[in-house]
Amino acid sequence: MDLTALSDFNAVALYGGFGPASRALDRPKATLSRRVAELEDALGVRLIERGARRMRLTEEGMALHERTHALVTELQEAGEAVASRGPVARGRLRVSAPVVYSHVVLSRIAARFALAYPDVELELVAEDRVVDPVEDGFDLVIRVDPPTDERLMGRRIQTDELWLVATPTVSIPPRRKHNANPIAIPAVVSTVGRSNANWSVLNDRGAAIRYDPKAVLRLSSLLMVREAVLTGVGAGMLPKLLVEHDVKARRLVRLGKDDGAPVEIWALYHSRRLLSVKVKAFLSVLQEAVGSVSSIPPRT
DSSP: OOHHHHHHHHHHHHHTSHHHHHHHHTOOHHHHHHHHHHHHHHHTSOOEEEOSSOEEEOHHHHHHHHHHHHHHHHHHHHHHHHHTTSSOOOEEEEEEEOHHHIIIIIHHHHHHHHHHOTTEEEEEEEOOSOOOTTTTTOSEEEEESOOOOTTEEEEEEEEEOEEEEEOTTSOOOOOOTTOOSOEEEEEEEESSSOTTSOEEEEOTTSOEEEEEEEEEEEESOHHHHHHHHHTTSOBEEEEHHHHHHHHHTTSSEEEEEESSOOEEEEEEEETTSOOOHHHHHHHHHHHHHHOOOOOOOOBO
C-alpha cells in the first residue's frame, strides 16, 4: 500500500469526510479524493461510500482504519522524532482539554504558545468527553483526576480545589452548635458528578460544616453554574480556578472549601508514542504559565 494514500484515507475517516479533512490538513479536497481512489484501486475494494451530502466507511474501510490508523500515526511520529533533533518545533499539534480548563487557563496559554512557536499549528479542542489520544488523533490530552491507564503516561501540571461560593445576598442559615444536621441552602447544582450529595466543607477557621443543597437550578456546564451563582439565585460548588477572581473582586463570598483531596490536573500522552519536540515545547510553556510544579514521576 502507498503510505501517503493510506495516511490520507485515515485522515478522511478520522475527520468524517473529504471536506473536513481538507480543512484540517490544509490540503486540496481533490487530492485527498484521488489518493483514496488510488488506494481503493490498489486494494480492489470500496473503502468509502460517497453520498450527495455525507460519506460513510464500508465494512472494509472500517476494518482498514481500525487496523492501520495507530500504525500510520506512529510512523509519522517516528519521522517527526528524527526531525525533532533540530532546535525548531514544527508541525501540527492537537490538544484535547476539559471545557472549563480550556476557557480559564489554556486559551491564553495557547496564544502565548502560538507566538513563541510560529512553525507549530496548534489545535486546542475544548470538550469534556474522554478521548483516546491515538484513535481520536490527539498528541496530548488534559484530564482532571484521571484514573490509572497503562496506555497513558505524562505529568501532573496543576492542582485545584472546589470552593462553595455564593453572592453576599444569598441567605445562609447560621450554623447551630451541637446540631449534626446539614444546613439547607438554595443551590445551583451541576448535573455532572455527585449532584444529590451533601456538601462537606471547611470554612476559613478550619471548622467542618455540612450543607444540604436544595437545587434551584440543575445545569450541565460549570460555566453555566458560575453565571447562575453570580445572579444570586443560590450557592454553588465550583473549581477555585473558575471563581477565585470573583471572590477577590467580592462578587462572590467563599463559604468554605471541599474537605476532600485536592483536584489533580494531568497532561497525558500515549505511552507508545515518542514525545516529540512540539509536545515538549507545549508542556514547557504550560508549566511555566501555571507555576512551578514539584518533581513528580511520570504517570504509568
